Amino acid sequence: MSVDGLRTELVELLPRLRRFARVLARNVHDADDLVQTAIERALAHAGQLRTGAPVAGWMFGILRNAWIDEQRARGRRTALLAPAESAENVADPSGGEQSDSLAVQDAVARLPEEQRLAVALVLVEGLSYKEAAHIMEVPIGTLTSRLARARAALQALLADRNGA
């Protein structure tokens, strides 16, 4: 695909890419950094995309890879210097009322990465199992079991919050 053609499609896709990234990264700046990285990588590899091929799925895949790379980079940055950071992120001392959306976002953020990815692609972005499994580079059976585990975990987390 031509770079110019890709640019037009990317501009239209930006809101969805941002939403997908937000499910993965939660923090708006980190999420937008992911989108930016994905755009740069996509434009550098525009030639790999066949004309007429679905750009959205291709972009979700690039963004997913950028996220995984970023998780690894973050791991090596914090592994030695910040063993306590993950605990800080989980602990939320601020009580008070949270809207349902925030509760849902919190619950999603607690899912293991692979489950969060499945949730982002299927339950938020509305991709088919086939598309999502392709992007995640796993068989459909693996995707469905991750989704089932994610749903069970989310139901439990959100039931806790509702009951609290």
Place this chain on the structure above:
Amino acid sequence: MTFSEETLGAYADGELDAATRAAVETAMASDPQLAQRIAAQRALRARLEQAFAPVLSEPVPERLLAGARSASAGQRPSNGSALQPRPRARWSWPQWGAIAAGLVIGALLGPLLWRSPAGGTPIDTRGGRMLANGRLEQALSEQLASTQPAGAPVQIGISFRARSGAYCRTFVMQDESRLAGLACRDRNAWRVETLARTESGPAGAGWRPAGSALPPAVAGTLDGLIAGEPLDAAAEAAARASGWNR
């Protein structure tokens, strides 16, 4: 008839083949519990959609629009770095050269320079370069992240090769200066590329270096310099054995 959670999820997601879907619907008609489980799956999906839907109507940040539209962004070679840091003030060497002399060194290093703690000042300017000195230089040259004691006055973080080929290492000073930074090997010395103050710990509790991530300025410099992956313990030891020469 019993259905697995996978099947009920797939039903809610519209992913079942016609025969299985019909079986679920037949069972649902006579099984209120099953109907309830499916309703819960659908409600969860709706809540997820709703929770993230507002992102779609947020204004897209200009930098992303510019990245998608402008020609220059696309021509930037992909360097494989995971994090393309957003524009932020970086304390690179040229900036140090220009402004550091009085201003920044005064603010960050002043207390160290004047107080001259045991082991000498950690950073010295020689020949226009800001170089690690004293126990900082010693730690950068000798300490291995994999074997350093938790109480070492300088903690080494990540060692890596910069794209220039030089070895670089991040460090955190475990004293009241609360300085973290990144230094690269340069002509038999360690040139300090970035220096930033780490976040302070809770008031009154003293500073807890182990609980602090690298300051953004240092992490950003690392992302900008690193070629490939950080050194693992074996590569770090080998680099030390070579005297940190490329």
